Amino acid sequence: IQQNHNMLIEEKAKKDQLLRSMVGKTILNGRDSVRKVLQLLREKGGRDEAVAKNYYGMLIENFDCGKEFYTAVEMTAGNKLFHHIVENDKVGTRILQEMNRMKLPGEVTFMPINRLFSKEIAYPETQDAIPMISRLTYENKHEIVMRFIFGKTLICRSLEVATSLARTSHLDCITLDGDQVSHKGSLTGGYFDSRRSRLELHKTHSSLMTEISEQKQLLDGHHQKLNEVESQINQIVGEMQRAETKNSKNKDTFDKMKTDIRLLKDELSTIERSRQPKERSSVSHESSLNSMESLEESLRNELQQDLLTHLSVNDQQEVDRLNDEIRQLTTKNKEAFSRRMHLEAQKNKLENLLNNNLCRRKDELEAALQEISVEDRKQKLESERQEMTVIGGRIDDVNEQIKTLDESLESMTKKQRELQIELEKKKSDERDTIERINEDSKDLEKMTSKQSVLSKKTEECMRKIRELGTLPGDAETKYANLGLKQLYKKLQQCNQELQKYSHVNKKALDQYLDFSEKKEKLLQRKADLDAGHRSIVDLMTALEQRKYEAIQVTFRQVSMFFGEVFKRLVPSGRAHLDMKTEDVSHHESQSQNNSGPPTFDNFSGVSIRVSFTGVNAEMKDMQQLSGGQKSLVALAFIFAIQKCDPAPFYLFDEIDQALDPQHRKAVADMIHELCKDAQFITTTFRPELLETADKFYGVKFRNRISHIEVVSKDEAQDFVEDDTQHV
Missing domain, CATH: 3.30.70.1620 (Alpha-Beta Plaits)
Known part of the structure; x- marks a missing residue:
């Protein structure tokens, strides 16, 4: 929505x-x-x-x-x-x-x-x-x-x-x-x-x-309903949290009650062990109680005697004071007795805990202490402390993870509910869309049937119009003011006149005008197409000439730079770059000027001829050169292209492998000269390229893995020298 x-x-x-x-x-x-x-x-x-x-x-x-x-x-x-x-x-x-x-x-x-x-x-x-x-x-x-x-x-x-x-x-x-x-x-x-x-x-x-x-x-x-649902969700979540809190409290209470039950069982066993002595003391106490009851009865009899009548006023006051003190002492005696019983119960609990747990643990610790030495005790204490620290950290981490998982669980539950609601909405929207599509399909069928009927009517009307033929230009103004009866009479007269010419093609004039108009349109279209064809041919000729001229200019520049670079690399040599054509069997130098330049389609390739021994020596093709000479010619060709159309980046892999020291030095000097306008990365096992390099990287093979490290110039030279000596 x-x-x-x-x-x-x-x-x-x-x-x-x-x-x-x-x-x-x-x-x-x-x-x-x-x-x-x-x-x-x-x-x-x-x-x-x-x-x-x-x-x-x-x-x-x-x-x-x-x-x-x-x-x-x-x-x-x-x-x-x-x-x-x-x-x-x-x-x-x-x-x-x-x-x-x-x-x-x-x-x-x-x-x-x-x-x-x-x-x-x-x-x-x-x-x-x-x-x-x-x-x-x-x-x-x-x-x-x-x-x-x-x-x-x-x-x-x-x-x-x-x-x-x-x-x-x-x-x-x-x-x-x-x-x-x-x-x-x-x-x-x-x-x-x-x-x-x-x-x-x-x-x-x-x-x-x-x-x-x-x-x-x-x-x-919908927003209001969503807010109400969110408030209900928050209320339910709060109730869940309260229930979880109550559950945790009940769990703690349950654990505490289990501990109390275990202590009470221990206390019960202690009481069972001390019951027989208590019973014997109880019998003796009962006998003493009987004697005391008889004594009490005799004393009560004495108390029933009216002594107050024989006492003076001071004696009576003293008796009242003593009775008050007796009542107070009786109350204190009861309180002291109850406190004594409570302390005896606590004492029995502590004695039970001491005898059953602490003394046993003390004996175990004493036995363990007797088995290990002082150093072992210290080491074990330290290890226990470390282990306790690690366990405490793990407990904290686990608690944090539990909190994180609870939060993610709540968020995922909420997201699941939202997605479920959205899914239900999408399903309802899908049902509505299907219903609308069905209704639209019904409407489309009605419109299609209606369109077919109208198209049939249109074809019928067009057929009748075609049968009428061409109308005069003034027909509308001439018959506009006539009545319907007059028009019918005119129509009957026209039909009678037309019956005389029933053998004549009524549509000949229309066909002639139609074909004449089509002929003019086709002639005009042919003229336009011819003009377009001529302009395209002229454009292709001009583009071909421009392409030929551009190739000629580029080839001259590359040929000139190729001769210069080869002269730098091989001072006593010379080189030529020639363009091959299909109609010429021998190599034709590009430096010669021809009266009519060949077209680009006649070119069949490029040939290279070089001489390493002198200016007047015999020129050789690429097939007649050794591997090192071919590498040197290829480098000269690359440097010539670089001078003509520089590139920002070059990567050479052991280009000096087949060269002698003199040519390696010349190649290194050429790269150093060209590095002002481009970046060169070379791999080598020879020292000549190291003299002019800016940065050095060593590739080492350790544990069946190649590693690339930045090294100094001295380390690189040592590496190259070691490799050369090894070879």
């Missing part, structure tokens, strides 16, 4: 730009300025809002008609299509005041309904013309405006009908093609490109605006 909305906005911008180029920048700027003013007036409210309600929009926005009438309506209204309709002149004045106050650009023309006037017009009753206003659909409140603009115009079948009706009815007439005839007698017409119709363009622009607003509302609704 977002992509469709963006496409609609881009299409609207294109239509707006095209409309702006056709209508004019000032008129559309005025339209935009009026919209801004109306928006401001609606926001203010009150009287200003009433002013905004009395604005009805541009003329082009307040009517509709069939597409076949677009051209006629647009030619009739012209730029009035973009005039603004208002209820009265006060509304237009108020809008103009706000535009001036806000300094908004543009040109605006208002049409106040209270200022317009249109009288009733009696339209002629004919089948060849209809009032333009009858083909427009609009609201009743805009009838005065429509009659003011379109009421005085008739839509006619042809330009002749428009001319006659304009003279008789004193109304402006126009054809469907846009040709206008004024009631004053002026004619206006010409070709009108229907693809650049402002009316159709504005209607398309309005439909795009409506569709964009609908898509925007739909998009806002």
